[in-house]
Amino acid sequence: MTLVLRRNDYTLSDEQGQLVDMLRSLFTEQSTIDVVRAAEPLGFDQNLWSTVQDNGLLTISIPESVGGDGGGLVELVLAGIEIGRTAAPVPLIDHVVTMRLLSALKGTGVSIDALDWKAALAGDLIVSLAPISTWELGSQLVPSGAVAKAVVAFKDGAIILMTRETPAAQAQNEGCAPVAWWSPNDEDVLTTTLLEGHEAVDIWELAHREWRIATAASLVGLMAISSEIARGYALDRKAFGVTIAKFQAISHQLADIHMDVVTARNMTIKAAWLTENEPDFRPELAAMAMAHATRAALRSTAKAVHVHGGMGITNEADISLFYRKVSSWSLVGGGIRRDLDDISTAIDHRAQELVVTALTSSNR
Amino acid sequence: MDFSQVELTSDQLVFEKEIRELISQNWTPNLAHIAVDHDRMPKSVRMEMSRRGWIHPELAVEAGGAGLGEIELEMITNLFDEYYIPANVSSSLLIPTLEKFGSQWLKDNVLPGIRSGELTTCLGYSEPDNGSDMAAATTRAVQDGDTWVINGQKMWTTWGNESDYVFLLTRTGAVEEKHRTLTMFLVPMNTPGVEATPVWILGGGRTNVTFYTDVVISDNYRIGPVNDGWSVMSEPLATEHGAGVVTEGVSPVNGSMGAGFSRVFQKLVDGAIQWAASRTMPDGRSRLEDPLVRAALAEAMLDLEMCWNAEGELGKPMSAEALAKHADKLADMAAPEGLLDFGVDGSIAAGIIASERQHAPGTAVYGGTTEIYRNNLARRLGLPRPY
Numbered sequence: 001m002t003l004v005l006r007r008n009d010y011t012l013s014d015e016q017g018q019l020v021d022m023l024r025s026l027f028t029e030q031s032t033i034d035v036v037r038a039a040e041p042l043g044f045d046q047n048l049w050s051t052v053q054d055n056g057l058l059t060i061s062i063p064e065s066v067g068g069d070g071g072g073l074v075e076l077v078l079a080g081i082e083i084g085r086t087a088a089p090v091p092l093i094d095h096v097v098t099m100r101l102l103s104a105l106k107g108t109g110v111s112i113d114a115l116d117w118k119a120a121l122a123g124d125l126i127v128s129l130a131p132i133s134t135w136e137l138g139s140q141l142v143p144s145g146a147v148a149k150a151v152v153a154f155k156d157g158a159i160i161l162m163t164r165e166t167p168a169a170q171a172q173n174e175g176c177a178p179v180a181w182w183s184p185n186d187e188d189v190l191t192t193t194l195l196e197g198h199e200a201v202d203i204w205e206l207a208h209r210e211w212r213i214a215t216a217a218s219l220v221g222l223m224a225i226s227s228e229i230a231r232g233y234a235l236d237r238k239a240f241g242v243t244i245a246k247f248q249a250i251s252h253q254l255a256d257i258h259m260d261v262v263t264a265r266n267m268t269i270k271a272a273w274l275t276e277n278e279p280d281f282r283p284e285l286a287a288m289a290m291a292h293a294t295r296a297a298l299r300s301t302a303k304a305v306h307v308h309g310g311m312g313i314t315n316e317a318d319i320s321l322f323y324r325k326v327s328s329w330s331l332v333g334g335g336i337r338r339d340l341d342d343i344s345t346a347i348d349h350r351a352q353e354l355v356v357t358a359l360t361s362s363n364r
Numbered sequence: 365m366d367f368s369q370v371e372l373t374s375d376q377l378v379f380e381k382e383i384r385e386l387i388s389q390n391w392t393p394n395l396a397h398i399a400v401d402h403d404r405m406p407k408s409v410r411m412e413m414s415r416r417g418w419i420h421p422e423l424a425v426e427a428g429g430a431g432l433g434e435i436e437l438e439m440i441t442n443l444f445d446e447y448y449i450p451a452n453v454s455s456s457l458l459i460p461t462l463e464k465f466g467s468q469w470l471k472d473n474v475l476p477g478i479r480s481g482e483l484t485t486c487l488g489y490s491e492p493d494n495g496s497d498m499a500a501a502t503t504r505a506v507q508d509g510d511t512w513v514i515n516g517q518k519m520w521t522t523w524g525n526e527s528d529y530v531f532l533l534t535r536t537g538a539v540e541e542k543h544r545t546l547t548m549f550l551v552p553m554n555t556p557g558v559e560a561t562p563v564w565i566l567g568g569g570r571t572n573v574t575f576y577t578d579v580v581i582s583d584n585y586r587i588g589p590v591n592d593g594w595s596v597m598s599e600p601l602a603t604e605h606g607a608g609v610v611t612e613g614v615s616p617v618n619g620s621m622g623a624g625f626s627r628v629f630q631k632l633v634d635g636a637i638q639w640a641a642s643r644t645m646p647d648g649r650s651r652l653e654d655p656l657v658r659a660a661l662a663e664a665m666l667d668l669e670m671c672w673n674a675e676g677e678l679g680k681p682m683s684a685e686a687l688a689k690h691a692d693k694l695a696d697m698a699a700p701e702g703l704l705d706f707g708v709d710g711s712i713a714a715g716i717i718a719s720e721r722q723h724a725p726g727t728a729v730y731g732g733t734t735e736i737y738r739n740n741l742a743r744r745l746g747l748p749r750p751y
Binding site: 002003004005006007008009010011012013016074231234235242243245246247248251252254255256258259262263266267269270273274277278284285288291292340341343344346347348350351354 | 365366367368369370372377380435438439442443613614615616617633634637638640641652658659661662663665666669670673674675678681682735737738739741742745746747748749750751
C-alpha cells in the first residue's frame with residue numbers, strides 16, 4: 001500500500017486574476033441591477049449579450065481548432081462566478097457549454113451541418129443544452145431555451161440537435177430565467193441525430209458535468225453577492241440602539257453564508273480543474289459541486305433575505321431578486337436529488353476499494 | 365491552481381516504508397479505545413520518532429527536526445491516521461512563540477527538547493468559570509523577587525497528566541483589566557503544587573482539571589512581557605484555529621483540526637459503506653442497492669468533500685458539525701448495529717459509527733466552540749464585536 005497525496009492549490013494564476021478583474025469590471029458596469037430588472041420577465045438583455053459578444057467572451061473557452069481562443073473549463077467557471085455576481089441576464093454558460101460539446105463532436109468528425117457554426121460561434125445564434133437526459137414527460141425544460149434556436153440533448157443513447165426558426169415560448173418561473181419546454185416531437189422542431197453509441201455517452205456525460213460545474217459557478221456568484229448585500233444591510237440597519245450586525249443571531253448567519261460561499265467556490269474550482277485535467281478521476285465531483293452550490297445558494301440567499309427582516313421580502317429589495325434567481329438557475333438541472341443519484345456511484349467505487357479487514361468484527 | 369497527484373520520489377517511498385516499519389514494530393492500535401484527539405502516542409514510538417527528528421520534521425536537523433518538506437510532513441500525518449496513532453505530541457503551535465518571546469534560559473534549556481519532541485507540552489487556557497472568555501482568567505501569578513507563585517485551576521488540560529510543560533495563561537493584575545493584565549508562563553508539570561485530575565469524556569478520552577497550589581517557578585519560565593500575555597497567546601491560538609492556512613501545497617487547506625476531523629469523517633463513511641456491503645435486504649440484494657442507504661451515504665460523501673474544501677478557520681466548525689450530523693444519521697441508517705461498540709457481536713467496522721457518535725460532539729467544542737469560530741469569522745467579515 002502506498003500513500004496517495006494530491007495538491008490543494010486553489011490560487012488563480014496572474015492571467016486568471018486579470019480575467020476575473022476584467023469580467024468583474026465589465027459585468028459590474030454593464031449588468032447593473034436596473035439592467036437585470038429591465039430584462040425581466042424574459043431574463044435576457046440583447047445589449048448586454050452584444051457586449052459579451054464584442055468582448056470575445058463566447059470564445060474564451062472554445063478550442064482553437066474550431067475557431068475559439070483555447071481556454072478551458074476553469075476560465076468558464078471564473079466567468080460563471082462573475083455572471084452570478086450581477087445575475088447577468090445572458091445565456092453565456094449554457095451557450096458556451098453547448099458549444100464546447102459541439103466542438104468535441106466536431107473534433108471526432110461529426111458533421112454539425114444542421115447548425116450555422118459561424119453564427120453560433122459568434123453568438124448571433126444562441127444554443128443551449130437540455131441537462132436532463134431522462135424523458136418521462138416527453139419534453140425537457142431547457143435553460144436558455146426561450147432565447148436559443150438550437151438545443152443539444154441526449155435521448156435514447158444518442159446526442160441529438162434540435163433546431164427551431166424561433167425560440168420556444170418561455171415557461172414562466174420565479175427567477176425570470178429564459179427557460180422553455182423543448183421536445184423533438186414538436187412540429188416546429190427539426191431534430192438531427194449527431195452521435196450514437198459509447199462515444200456519444202462519454203461526450204454527453206462530460207458536457208453534462210461541465211454544465212453542472214459552470215452552473216454551480218454562477219450560483220457561487222449569486223450567493224457571494226447576496227452575502228455582501230446582507231453584510232452591508234446588517235452593518236447599516238439599527239435596532240435596539242445598535243447595528244444589527246452586533247447580534248450573534250445575525251452575525252452567525254452571515255458567517256454561515258460565508259462558509260457556504262467559500263466551500264461552494266472551492267468545490268467548483270476543484271471540480272473544474274480535475275474535470276479538465278483528469279476527467280477520469282472522481283467523476284462525481286461535478287455532481288458534488290452542483291449539489292453543494294445548489295443547496296448552499298438556496299439556503300444562503302434565504303438567510304440573506306431573512307437578515308433583511310421585512311425589507312427582504314419586498315420586490316424592491318435587491319436581495320429578493322437574487323433569492324428568486326437561485327432556484328431558476330439551479331433547479332432547472334434536475335435538483336439535488338439527481339446530483340445525489342450520480343454521487344452515489346462513488347459509493348460502489350469506494351466499496352470496491354475498501355478491504356474488509358480485521359477492523360470488521362462482524363461475520364453476520 | 366493545481367490538484368494533481370504528487371509523484372512521490374524514491375526517497376519519499378523509502379521514507380514511507382521506514383515509517384510503516386517503525387509503526388508496526390512499536391504500535392498496535394487498541395480498536396476498543398480509539399480516542400485519537402485525547403490520547404498520546406506511546407513513549408516508545410515518540411522516542412523513535414524523536415530520534416529521527418520526525419516529531420517536528422519541518423524543522424532543520426540542527427534544530428531537532430529532520431529538515432523535511434511539506435510532502436513528508438503530510439505523509440507522516442496520513443500514516444499516523446491510518447494506524448490510529450494518537451499523534452498529538454507536536455508542539456508546533458508553541459515553538460514559534462517560544463522562539464519569539466521565550467527567555468534566553470528557556471531557549472537554551474527547554475526549547476531544544478521541545479523541538480526534538482523529547483519534551484512535550486499542553487495548553488492551560490480555560491478555567492472552571494471561563495472557557496471561551498479567556499480574558500477573564502483568574503489563575504493568579506504573583507511575583508516574588510526572581511520567582512513567581514501561581515495559584516489557580518485550569519480546565520480541559522488535555523495531556524496534562526503526561527506532559528512535561530504547560531503553556532499557562534495567568535492573571536498578573538486586576539481581573540477587571542481583562543486582556544491587559546495577563547502573563548504567559550511555561551510551567552514544568554513536575555513542579556510541586558501542580559496536580560492533574562482526570563475528566564473522562566464521551567468517546568472514552570481523558571482530559572484533566574489541573575490545580576496549581578502555591579506553585580513556585582523561576583522568572584526564567586515567563587514567556588513575553590508581564591501583562592502582555594494576550595499578545596503572546598494570540599499567535600498559537602490563531603494557528604490552532606486554522607488561520608492563515610496556505611492553499612498552495614499538498615497539506616489540506618482546512619486547518620489543523622478541520623483536517624483531522626475530516627479524516628475521521630472519512631473513516632465513518634467507510635465504516636457505513638462496509639456495513640452496507642455486508643448486509644442484504646429481504647429480497648437478497650445488497651444494502652448497497654437500497655435507495656435510502658444510497659441517499660444517506662451520498663449525502664455524507666458530499667459533506668465530506670465539502671469539509672475538504674473548507675479552508676482555514678472554516679475547517680474546524682464545518683468539519684465538526686458535518687461529522688456530528690452524519691454520525692447521527694449513519695448510526696440510524698445502520699441501526700440497530702450502529703449502536704454497538706467495537707468487539708461486540710454484530711458491531712460494524714471497529715465500532716466506528718458508535719464511537720464517532722461519542723466523539724463528534726466534542727469536536728465542536730474543544731479548541732474553541734463553533735460559536736467562537738463564527739465570532740472570529742464575523743470579525744474577519746468586518747462585523748463588529750458581538751453585543
